[in-house]
Amino acid sequence: MKIAIVTGASSGMGKEFVRQIERFYRELDEIWVIARSEKKLEEIKKSHKTYIRIFAGDMEEDLVYKQVKNRLENQNPDIRMLVNAAGFGKTGTVEEIAKEDKKLQLRMIDLNCRGLTEMTCTCLPWMHKGTRIINLASAAAFCPQAKFAVYAATKSYVLSFSRSLAAELKEKGIFVTAVCPGPVDTPFFEVSGKLPGGMKEAVMADPVQVVKQALIDAKYKKEVSVYGTAMKGAEAATKVLPHGMILKAMSMMEKITKE
Numbered sequence: 001m002k003i004a005i006v007t008g009a010s011s012g013m014g015k016e017f018v019r020q021i022e023r024f025y026r027e028l029d030e031i032w033v034i035a036r037s038e039k040k041l042e043e044i045k046k047s048h049k050t051y052i053r054i055f056a057g058d059m060e061e062d063l064v065y066k067q068v069k070n071r072l073e074n075q076n077p078d079i080r081m082l083v084n085a086a087g088f089g090k091t092g093t094v095e096e097i098a099k100e101d102k103k104l105q106l107r108m109i110d111l112n113c114r115g116l117t118e119m120t121c122t123c124l125p126w127m128h129k130g131t132r133i134i135n136l137a138s139a140a141a142f143c144p145q146a147k148f149a150v151y152a153a154t155k156s157y158v159l160s161f162s163r164s165l166a167a168e169l170k171e172k173g174i175f176v177t178a179v180c181p182g183p184v185d186t187p188f189f190e191v192s193g194k195l196p197g198g199m200k201e202a203v204m205a206d207p208v209q210v211v212k213q214a215l216i217d218a219k220y221k222k223e224v225s226v227y228g229t230a231m232k233g234a235e236a237a238t239k240v241l242p243h244g245m246i247l248k249a250m251s252m253m254e255k256i257t258k259e
């Protein structure tokens with residue numbers, strides 16, 4: 001049995017991956033979807049031809065990983081693709097966020113880093129030559145970001161982890177792609193809140209295009225997928241300019257767009 005597994009499938013890019021994967025891999029028997037909102041996953045199930053198997057659970061807790069593992073052991077499927085999309089962010093200074101909710105930034109590390117790592121380790125024994133892992137990092141992985149500090153750090157982890165994993169798995173013929181978009185128009189910002197000023201709106205990307213690019217890049221075994229000229233430019237800038245200078249410029253731009 002050939003399957004794909006998508007975390008964070010109830011919304012935004014995860015949901016879009018489920019939609020596009022169905023067209024991309026026509027031979028799939030099932031797509032396994034993971035998120036907390038069972039109701040949203042049920043809605044997604046109704047709109048697909050491929051059988052959608054729902055795992056409704058909180059990836060900050062252990063239970064959902066056990067449920068996925070048990071199902072893998074029982075059905076022994078061939079995982080053609082794993083997409084790790086579950087994640088969240090919060091804008092504000094580290095102090096402000098901690099004052100509002102002491103645990104929130106730790107929960108962010110737990111989901112964005114531990115969750116992604118645990119799901120990858122859970123799935124790897126069922127992945128073989130020619131299969132793909134797609135990890136949702138972010139352009140925030142390229143450089144530290146004030147007022148997005150913990151989020152940007154978690155995404156640096158995802159990028160670093162993905163590249164190391166890609167090197168480790170190359171011999172086995174399993175290919176890993178870290179997806180690093182700039183701001184994408186999804187419900188993400190309803191959870192995170194927005195940075196003051198209109199900086200992000202100006203470069204907001206369409207999730208359909210970001211996911212399409214990611215699947216093409218994964219097909220061509222690219223280790224990093226960056227959608228759009230603006231973010232390709234940003235990536236190049238973070239490679240040549242001192243990060244202190246970029247942080248200063250970002251802070252100045254924020255002040256200008258606020259005025």
Ligand SMILES: NC(=O)C1=CN([C@@H]2O[C@H](COP(=O)(O)OP(=O)(O)OC[C@H]3O[C@@H](n4cnc5c(N)ncnc54)[C@H](OP(=O)(O)O)[C@@H]3O)[C@@H](O)[C@H]2O)C=CC1
Pocket residue numbers: 007008009010011012013014034035036037038040057058059060084085086087088089111136137138139180181182183184185186187188189191
């Ligand atoms: N939007 C953007 O600008 C960008 C987003 N990204 C990254 O892409 C990924 C997808 O984000 P996006 O689609 O935009 O955001 P959304 O908020 O639309 O989707 C986030 C998904 O993660 C799931 N999720 C959140 N918390 C948990 C949890 N504790 N356990 C299980 N699932 C959870 C949500 O489902 P539910 O609430 O039902 O649990 C939802 O399906 C994230 O990792 C994000 O960091 C990267 C770059 C840009």
Ligand SMILES: CC(=O)[C@H](N)C(=O)O
Pocket residue numbers: 089137138139140181182183184188200
């Ligand atoms: C939410 C994101 O990851 C995005 N790259 C951003 O910086 O807004």
